[in-house]
Amino acid sequence: MIQHIIFDCDGVLIDSEILSFAVDEKLLPDYGVKITASELARDFGGVTYGEMIAALNTRFSADIDAVSYQERCEAELARTFETHLRAIAGIPDLLTKLSVPIALASGSDLARLDKCLRLTSLEGFFEDRVFSAEQVARGKPAPDVFLLAASSCGWMPGHCLVIEDSPSGIVAAKAAGMQSVGFLGGAHRSDADADILRDAGAGYVAGNSADLHSYLQGLCLISA
Known part of the structure; x- marks a missing residue:
């Protein structure tokens, strides 16, 4: 029961999520990773930044530092959330x-x-x-x-x-x-x-x- x-x-x-993955889609090409917001939502919805970045590093042979990437994303998202969340x-x-x-x-x-x-x-x-x-x-x-x-x-x-x-x-x-x-x-x-x-x-x-x-x-x- x-x-x-x-x-x-x-x-x-x-x-x-639609706002967050849009930010990822915008920023990830700077690290050599090109992936759409819809693909990110499908593959990484509900997981932490660290887990997502670890998977992307493996998939795209990238070398993204999860901590600094999260800080950058959170700063961008904070501005977006204030007006759009x-x-x-x-x-x-x-x-x-x-x-x-x-x-x-x-x-x-x-x-x-x-x-x-x-x-x-x-x-x-x-x-x-x-x-x-x-x-x-x-x-x-x-x-x-x-x-x-x-x-x-x-x-x-x-x-x-x-x-x-x-x-x-x-x-x-x-x-x-x-x-x-x-x-x-x-x-x-x-x-x-x-x-x-x-x-x-x-x-x-x-x-x-x-x-x-x-x-x-x-x-x-x-x-x-």
Whole structure:
């Protein structure tokens, strides 16, 4: 029985992935890597900068320093987020109607999460139940951040439902012993991505916030 919901942040609560991968597509050619934002979203949604850069270095025989690259990207993104970051349509309304406790577990660092939640006025929904991959040894697709969220909140993993937009997040949820819903409501996702989320192990794939609302209502997780 589902008693708690753990949300990913980027691409689930806030429409940040489309902005983030656009910055990567713009900057990576400076390092000899030419790849589109859609390819980045497909291959690296939900993983940390370090993991993405390690994979790109191998794939393109590049030598990008992950720390300096992240600093450069974060500076560019900070300016972009100030003017363009929005909560995904329908998400604030959905959060107000949930009848079970919720938490957030993300691959982003805590400082970025704090800023993004404030910019989109979502911070009040989660309070101190915000967890980052920087707090654990391994990021997604390892289950560590989801297990940290559950243990910190005093929840049993088997009673948790994870909402994720990336295959790595779905795999992480399964490894944590949690059920999961794939979410396609972010601008970086399309209906064609449903199969990759199902193949990763999502028990259901919601096309948008209204679809997610209906699914959660069917599980009796939405207030009447």
